[in-house]
Structures are given as C-alpha cells and as structure tokens.
Amino acid sequence: MAQLTILEFPDPRLRTRAAPVQVFDAPLGRLIDDMLETMYAAPGIGLAATQVNVHLRLIVVDVSETRSEPQVFINPQILASEGVEQSEEGCLSVPQIFEPIERAACVRVRAQDRHGVWFERDLDGLLAVCVQHEMDHLEGKLFVDYLSSLKRERIRRRLEKERRERGAAPRVRPAAAARSATGAKVI
Numbered sequence: 001m002a003q004l005t006i007l008e009f010p011d012p013r014l015r016t017r018a019a020p021v022q023v024f025d026a027p028l029g030r031l032i033d034d035m036l037e038t039m040y041a042a043p044g045i046g047l048a049a050t051q052v053n054v055h056l057r058l059i060v061v062d063v064s065e066t067r068s069e070p071q072v073f074i075n076p077q078i079l080a081s082e083g084v085e086q087s088e089e090g091c092l093s094v095p096q097i098f099e100p101i102e103r104a105a106c107v108r109v110r111a112q113d114r115h116g117v118w119f120e121r122d123l124d125g126l127l128a129v130c131v132q133h134e135m136d137h138l139e140g141k142l143f144v145d146y147l148s149s150l151k152r153e154r155i156r157r158r159l160e161k162e163r164r165e166r167g168a169a170p171r172v173r174p175a176a177a178a179r180s181a182t183g184a185k186v187i
C-alpha cells in the first residue's frame with residue numbers, strides 16, 4: 001500500500017469531473033486500499049479519488065470512532081434526499097478551514113462495491129454529510145463553493161500564503177488539525 005498526495009485548493013485539477021468506474025480489477029482494488037491508507041494517515045473521515053488526482057467516480061469513508069469501518073462507494077448516485085441540516089465541515093484539500101454548510105439530512109444512495117456489485121443504503125448523520133461532500137468532489141465541486149466569493153477568495157489567499165511560507169517543505173499535519181475547535185471533522 002502507498003500513501004497518495006492530496007491536491008489542495010485552488011489546484012485546478014480539483015475541478016475535474018470524474019468518469020465512471022467501468023473495470024473492477026486488481027489495480028482498482030489497490031487504488032481503494034491506497035486511498036484508505038491516505039485517508040487514515042491524513043487524518044480524515046472521507047476521501048474522493050479526485051483529491052488524489054485520479055478522476056474516477058470512487059469515494060472512501062470511515063466515520064467510526066474506532067477508525068475500523070472503511071466503506072467504499074463506487075459510481076455513487078443519490079436516489080432521494082430528505083430534510084436539511086447544517087454542520088461544520090472541513091476538507092483535506094482545504095486544510096485548516098472549517099465552515100458551516102447545509103446539506104440534506106438523509107440520503108438514499110445507490111453505488112457499487114469494490115467487486116462491482118450494486119447496493120442501496122439510507123444514510124443519515126455524519127455519514128450522510130460525508131458522502132454528499134465526497135460526491136461533490138467527483139463533480140469538481142468543493143465545500144468552499146457554498147460560501148460567498150469574498151470568503152472563498154480570502155481562504156484561497158490564506159492557503160497560498162501558507163504554501164509560499166512553507167516553500168517546498170511537505171505539509172505537517174498535526175493530529176489536532178483533524179478537528180476544528182468545535183469538533184468538526186475533516187472530510
């Protein structure tokens with residue numbers, strides 16, 4: 001297994017619309033395992049293939065406290081959604097930024113597993129938020145797109161300044177950065 005590099009806002013590759021997964025083979029299995037390793041190491045509770053510069057409709061999530069319940073959604077579709085809920089979101093591709101975002105409270109999702117078998121599930125709570133956030137990535141959409149353009153521009157400048165100061169050094173991701181002050185998780 002290998003850790004993959006996570007693209008960061010405003011990298012234009014994050015704006016790519018992902019293509020459907022059509023072949024369920026060993027390389028796809030390896031990609032899923034590498035994405036899970038990358039997500040756990042980051043640490044985050046979800047990761048879309050788009051974020052590691054693979055433009056396929058594939059997301060991995062684990063919202064368990066024990067970090068032991070990995071879930072894979074391939075070619076996911078939302079069949080129905082209900083209610084509205086606001087929660088604070090962060091994103092591995094927009095480090096250290098946390099903002100309240102409104103999403104559907106419950107969603108019915110149809111997707112394929114790593115073997116290509118279709119399944120349907122009703123999701124709510126953090127898992128519903130996480131899957132909707134990751135599915136946005138597959139459309140080239142980021143959670144900062146829900147904010148005002150003024151706010152998004154301020155975030156872009158802040159991240160670019162931080163990257164300049166960091167130079168070529170790799171990002172240090174302290175464990176504390178996995179959550180905001182209010183306990184929001186990085187998706």
Ligand code: ZN
Binds near residue numbers: 090091133134137187
């Ligand atoms: Zn994200």
